[in-house]
Amino acid sequence: METTQPAVMDSSSPTAEDMLSLQNINTYYGPNHVLRNLTLDVRKGEIVCLLGANAAGKSTTMKTIFGLVKPRSGRILLEGERIDTLGTDAIIKRRLALVPEARRVFSRMSVRENLEMGAYMIPDKAAVLSGIEFVYNLFPRLKERDKQTAGTLSGGEQQMLAMGRALMAQPRLICMDEPSMGLSPILTQTIFDTIQSVRQQGVTVFLVEQNAFMALNIADRGYVLQQGQIVLTDTAKNLLTNDLVRRAYLGG
Amino acid sequence: MAYFIQLAFAGLAQGCIYALVALGFTIIFKSSGVINFAQGEFLLVGAFIASVATFEWGLNFFLAVFIALLITVLIGVLFERFALRYMIGRPAFAIIMITIGLDILLRTGVVMTGKANERPPATPYGIASGVNYGGVHFGENALWTILVTLICCVALYIFFRYTRYGLAMRAAAIDQEAALAMGVNIRLVYALAWGIAAAVATIAGIFLAINVTTFDSTLGSIALFAFPAIILGGLDSIPGAVVGGVVIGLVQLLTQGYESHIANFVGIGFDTITPYLLMIIILLVRPYGLFGTRKVERV
Numbered sequence: 001m002e003t004t005q006p007a008v009m010d011s012s013s014p015t016a017e018d019m020l021s022l023q024n025i026n027t028y029y030g031p032n033h034v035l036r037n038l039t040l041d042v043r044k045g046e047i048v049c050l051l052g053a054n055a056a057g058k059s060t061t062m063k064t065i066f067g068l069v070k071p072r073s074g075r076i077l078l079e080g081e082r083i084d085t086l087g088t089d090a091i092i093k094r095r096l097a098l099v100p101e102a103r104r105v106f107s108r109m110s111v112r113e114n115l116e117m118g119a120y121m122i123p124d125k126a127a128v129l130s131g132i133e134f135v136y137n138l139f140p141r142l143k144e145r146d147k148q149t150a151g152t153l154s155g156g157e158q159q160m161l162a163m164g165r166a167l168m169a170q171p172r173l174i175c176m177d178e179p180s181m182g183l184s185p186i187l188t189q190t191i192f193d194t195i196q197s198v199r200q201q202g203v204t205v206f207l208v209e210q211n212a213f214m215a216l217n218i219a220d221r222g223y224v225l226q227q228g229q230i231v232l233t234d235t236a237k238n239l240l241t242n243d244l245v246r247r248a249y250l251g252g
Numbered sequence: 253m254a255y256f257i258q259l260a261f262a263g264l265a266q267g268c269i270y271a272l273v274a275l276g277f278t279i280i281f282k283s284s285g286v287i288n289f290a291q292g293e294f295l296l297v298g299a300f301i302a303s304v305a306t307f308e309w310g311l312n313f314f315l316a317v318f319i320a321l322l323i324t325v326l327i328g329v330l331f332e333r334f335a336l337r338y339m340i341g342r343p344a345f346a347i348i349m350i351t352i353g354l355d356i357l358l359r360t361g362v363v364m365t366g367k368a369n370e371r372p373p374a375t376p377y378g379i380a381s382g383v384n385y386g387g388v389h390f391g392e393n394a395l396w397t398i399l400v401t402l403i404c405c406v407a408l409y410i411f412f413r414y415t416r417y418g419l420a421m422r423a424a425a426i427d428q429e430a431a432l433a434m435g436v437n438i439r440l441v442y443a444l445a446w447g448i449a450a451a452v453a454t455i456a457g458i459f460l461a462i463n464v465t466t467f468d469s470t471l472g473s474i475a476l477f478a479f480p481a482i483i484l485g486g487l488d489s490i491p492g493a494v495v496g497g498v499v500i501g502l503v504q505l506l507t508q509g510y511e512s513h514i515a516n517f518v519g520i521g522f523d524t525i526t527p528y529l530l531m532i533i534i535l536l537v538r539p540y541g542l543f544g545t546r547k548v549e550r551v
Contacts, residue, residue, distance in 0.1 A: 044486030066433060104430040106423045117423050120416070121435040165434075 013052045017043045018077065019173050019204045020065070025084075027057075027064045034060045035071070035141030036228040042173065042206050047199050049207040049215040049236070051249055052225035057099050058208040062162035062177045065100055065206075067091050078173070093121050097171035101178050101208075103162040111142055114150050114161055118168030127215070128168070135164035138194065156187035163194060173204045194219055212249035216240045224248075254387035259509040260502060265394035267501020268401035269463070272456035273478035274485065274493035275408070276449030282425040282488050283445040285344075286336060289351040291453055292475025293358035298324045298454025299461035299471055300362050302374035308367070313376040321454050327358070328450030336442070357471050358361045369471040373461035397459040404452055405494055412490070417444060425488075477504070480531035486544020494543065500527045 004116065020042040027035040034057050042048045052058045063069040065076060067088040076084040083091050097118070102117035103228060104173055105252050120127040134142035139160040145153060149163055159179060166174050176195070180188040196218050199205050216222055216236040222230040224245060239245045265426055280288045298320045305316035331354055339347050362368050373379070375393070382391035391404065412418040415438070422432040424441045432438060460465045460474060481500045485492025508523035 055297055068429060068432060087437075088432045089435045089437045092433070098433045100430055100433055104427050104433075106426045106430065108426055109419070109422060113419060113422075117431070117434050117436075120420060169435075 003140055013139065019044045019079060020048075020206065021077040022061075022065070023075045023077070025061075025064060025071045025076065027060055027069055027071045029060075029069075034228050038074070038225075038228065038230055040223050040233070042204060044204055045199070045202065046221065047195065047205040047207060047219045049209055049212075049219040049222045050225055051209060051215065051222055051239075051245070053210075053248070056225045056251045057228040058225060059177055061230075062098065062101075062175055062208060065091075065175060066096065070205050076116075089121075092169065095170060095172045097166035097169040097174045097176065099162045099166045099176040099179060099182060102181065103155075103158045104188060105150040105153070105161050105165070107149070109150055111145050111161060112146050114165050115168050118165035119167060119170075123130070127170070128202055131168045131170065137165055138197075139164055155182050156184070156190070159183060159187070160194075163191070163198075167198065167203075171203055173206060174198065175206045175208075177208045178210060179207070180209065180214060188214060210249075212245060213240075216245075255509065257386075258388045258459045259505050260474035261388065261390060262394060263502035263505030264498060265391075265397045265463070265501070266505055267458045267498035268397050269460050269474065269497075270382060270478050270481045270500050271401055271494045271497025272452045273405065273475050274481040274497045275404070276453045277478060277482050278485075278488065278490055278493040279421075280440075280445050280449050282490070283421055284332075284336070284442050286347055287344075289348060290331075290355040290358060291449065292472030292480065293323050293355050294450050294453035294472075295460060295474065296362055296467075296469060296472040297327065297358050297457075297458030298450075299457035299467060300365075300368065300371065302454075302458050303371050303461065303467075304367060307372060307524065311406070313374055314547075316374050317454075317458060320458070321451055324450040325455045328446035332442050332446040333439075343551065363469045364539065370466045371461070371468060372466055373464075374458065375462045378495065379462055379465055393459060393462045397463070400455060401494075404455065406430065408448070408490070417441075419447065477527050480527035480534075482541075483531045484534050484541055486541025488545055489541065492541055492543030500530070503527060503530060511544075535537035 009115050018041050022038055022040050025035050026033065037059065038049070050058055050061060060069060064071050067084070067086060069144070071084055073083055078094055078096065081094070083094065106117060109117070112132065116128060119131055122128055122131070141157055142160055142164060145157065150158065153161060163179070166199040179191050179195070183191065192214050195205055195207065207215055207219065216239050219236040222234065222236050222239045223230050232242065234242065263315065273295065275295070276291050277288060280286055299432045299487065301320040301323055302316045305311045305319050306313060311319070335350055335354070336347065339350060361370060377392045379393070382389055412422055420431065421441050423434065424436055424438060428438065461471060476502060481496035482493055483496070484499060485494070485496030503526050505521045507526045511522045512520060
């Protein structure tokens with residue numbers, strides 16, 4: 001280990017600016033202590049990325065936010081409201097949306113049905129239709145494949161569909177788990193461009209990525225996760241030049 | 253020719269009953285991975301309640317059917333809520349044992365009323381009524397069985413294709429965690445699956461009871477023929493359940509009608525084993541069935 005010092009945790013009390021705030025989260029899988037005292041926050045309108053190697057706990061962080069795994073201790077606040085005690089459906093109802101790792105589109109359903117599932121918590125039919133229109137404008141490729149079974153789409157199209165599906169929920173905060181996984185550089189660029197345009201529409205973005213360079217280029221701030229612990233947090237600009245990040249994630 | 257049409261018609265009606273039972277199996281299996289061995293007893297309980305409501309309480313047939321549907325759906329939903337819910341994540345065989353327990357409980361419950369012997373079925377038309385056309389007798393009950401099965405299939409198709417909860421059930425069957433992440437309440441999905449399965453089984457039970465003219469507590473054993481049907485169609489395919497049911501019904505009735513004509517040496521009663529022979533052949537050559545997906549868990 002070189003001189004890289006773990007940055008001092010910003011554990012000040014959450015402010016009104018906070019969209020999402022994880023406070024001292026400890027999550028276990030059976031006897032395995034996966035997330036260790038994890039604290040992070042995402043402010044309104046930000047793109048925040050969480051970097052980490054395989055098995056660092058990135059996906060577990062996502063699952064914990066969405067109540068798919070329950071933390072053993074700690075608190076999760078969404079705009080000041082505690083959500084770690086809620087069920088997943090109640091969390092989704094508060095307009096959080098997830099783009100899961102490996103996309104997880106509903107393979108034997110059509111593109112349109114996948115989008116309808118994204119709007120599962122939106123009761124207003126007209127809003128669902130305009131949502132589909134919005135997604136088709138964002139990804140014209142999907143419009144061409146409206147009736148096609150999602151399982152037959154290419155990897156890039158499936159990623160677009162997974163993003164579109166999440167946007168259908170009219171989210172305040174969209175959480176994306178490895179959106180670049182398995183995609184060509186060009187497709188990855190398309191996806192990251194879309195993430196930026198999503199943010200411009202006022203949606204806060206929390207991004208988990210292995211592709212640190214791409215993620216830090218669009219993010220405002222970042223956290224580095226190692227073995228379930230946040231070891232570093234800074235602005236994205238500083239992280240791009242940080243020694244630890246450069247060595248571990250940027251290959252330089 | 254008239255003889256063949258007669259057999260095919262009876263086979264189709266019989267197959268429709270298998271199809272309804274198989275539908276229940278498949279819907280529960282798809283949404284929760286549970287194989288429900290109590291499916292047959294929903295036929296018995298449904299037919300029994302309808303019969304008691306008609307003959308003991310003097311109710312109108314349709315009201316009796318409504319009450320039968322209400323009670324069986326309630327049994328299904330409550331069983332899921334208070335027994336199976338606590339079995340999530342347990343080994344498949346433990347869950348199967350629990351459904352066998354429900355099977356025994358329901359049948360014994362019917363027997364304990366002391367009214368289960370030579371029960372007359374609830375029916376809105378004459379048991380033997382029907383029309384003759386071209387030397388073929390089209391029984392009224394068989395005609396209604398086919399028509400109502402068709403209506404059930406169309407209703408289920410519309411439900412799964414166009415309604416919010418239908419979509420949610422399909423999504424949960426494909427990827428439960430992804431469905432959860434869309435806000436789908438998985439408990440509701442399970443409850444719906446058990447409710448639908450109980451309802452279609454009750455409908456099947458009422459038609460079956462009329463078909464056999466009097467019934468007792470063994471009425472539900474017909475569900476054993478739904479196993480070849482779901483294996484044939486593919487355990488996780490809803491259209492497969494319907495096609496499988498109809499094919500098994502046809503094969504069974506045609507064997508019954510021709511066994512003494514064509515293959516005298518097999519004797520009579522060969523029709524009881526043809527569905528299972530078909531099942532064994534399917535398991536050997538195409539274990540995921542005609543319409544099933546290849547990755548189906550073996551139990």
